[in-house]
Amino acid sequence: MDPAVGDLTGDVLIEDGTIVAIGPDLKVADGSADIVDASRHIVIPGFVDSHRHLFQALMRGLAADWSLFQYFTTMFGVLGPHLSPEHMSLGTALGAYDALDSGVTAVFDYSHNQSTPDHTDEAVHALRGSGIRAMFGYGGSMAEQLEILSPPFKSTTPSNEAEIRRVRSQYFSAGSGLLTMGLAVRGPDSSTMDVVRADFKLARELGLRINTHIGMGALDLNGRPNVTRLHKEGLLGDDLIFGHCNLLTDEEFRMMADAGVSASVTPEDEAAMGHGWPPIAELLKAGIRPNIGIDTCMAVGGDPFTAMRFALAVPRGLANQRSLADSVNPWTLDLSARDVLEFATIEGARALGLERAIGSLTLGKQADIIMIRTDHISMSPVLDPVASIVHHASRQTVDTVFVGGEAVKRDGELVGVNVAELSRRASAAAAELLDAAGVLPGWAPPPPGGH
Ligand SMILES: [Zn+2]
Secondary structure (H helix, E strand, C coil): CCCCCCCCCCEEEEECCEEEEEECCCCCCCCCCCCCCCCCEEEEECEEEEEECHHHHHHCCCCCCCCHHHHHHHHHHHHHHHCCHHHHHHHHHHHHHHHHHCCEEEEEEEECCCCCHHHHHHHHHHHHHHCCEEEEEECCCHHHHHHHHCCCCCECCCCCHHHHHHHHHHHCCCCCCCEEEEEEECHHHHECHHHHHHHHHHHHHHCCEEEEEECCCCCCCCCCCHHHHHHHCCCCCCCEEEEECCCCCHHHHHHHHHHCCEEEECHHHHHHHCCCCCCHHHHHHCCCCCEECCECCCCCCCCHHHHHHHHHHHHHHHHHHHHHHCCCCCCCCCCCHHHHHHHCCHHHHHHCCCCCCCCCCCCCCECCEEEEECCCCCCCCCCCHHHHHHHHCCHHHEEEEEECCEEEEECCEECCCCHHHHHHHHHHHHHHHHHHHCCCCCCCCCCCCCC
């Protein structure tokens, strides 16, 4: 993923968690290095997921057949009030290990269930314990999110500034290692401009990147254009990550491009749930290289390979359909496998402001590295390694994962994680949660305002 290094057969030398050499037949003095045999593997940078609600792994699959609107009404109104600090701890850990297992070494954890300081403390501790590199996106309380479901359909409650300052100084002061902090704000689609201005001001004072859902189905369909509103107020900037963006106009994409705003596309759930089509072609046309996220394991799986395939197939399919509608057979295809691999690695790093630290195998960068087996039945023969990664690899082929040079997965197994025990605790907690929320077999999401 570093054009200056290129694709090569060779070695990677890691020292103190940093990549210090890449090349064929690197020599080290006898006994001075641990040798990891990566023959019959493809070695690439870890994936970077710019938009994932990690805690929702605890409710895995629950929203498989829910629309986006059904998800909102249920998440905020039905499940939200019952999500405890313990659920945040378990769900965040589960989500982080799920991500690591599939080769995601860094994530923006869009954690919008900070209903009490205990919820926050548990989420941060779980992230820290998992060994994943993460930007913890402090996302306010469920009660704040719930306000979007009734008039005026925008949250009016100011963010908890004192709590944000506490979390920032308690956990994320200088030298916080793998963890950094961001703000996952409600933004102009979900909160009033007074709230937006205060959130942006606070984030910028504290040096926190701002991530927000914007320009998608189910939110503020009649109140747009909100990116234009931000632009007019001079609030756009390169510290912003906009999630989804499905319904934005070309003009708004240009405003984002001019200001250096990052765009996170979560192609699988967007295509299915009612966000709108993943706007990958439109972003590229405006000069924005998108990054990719999973969004929620309540609706889709947690592995980045599926996300890359959706990111490739959907824009291609839409372009092909336009061509066929004009009775022209497409001769070439839009996008390439390498494009979506970049979206899932270096572009994700850029969104997190970490492009100088991760996202490619580059001298001086952190050793966030994954090894993908090429001798797996799904992989052989490897004729084009990039095509193999995007189209044929899966979490089963992710053999080894390093974060900052530390192995978190070796020989196909998470290191130091009692998966059976975690699974047992998660199953019990999820059953108890659904029982408390009254989400039992045969239950259906309530219509808007009906709860
Ligand atoms: Zn989201």
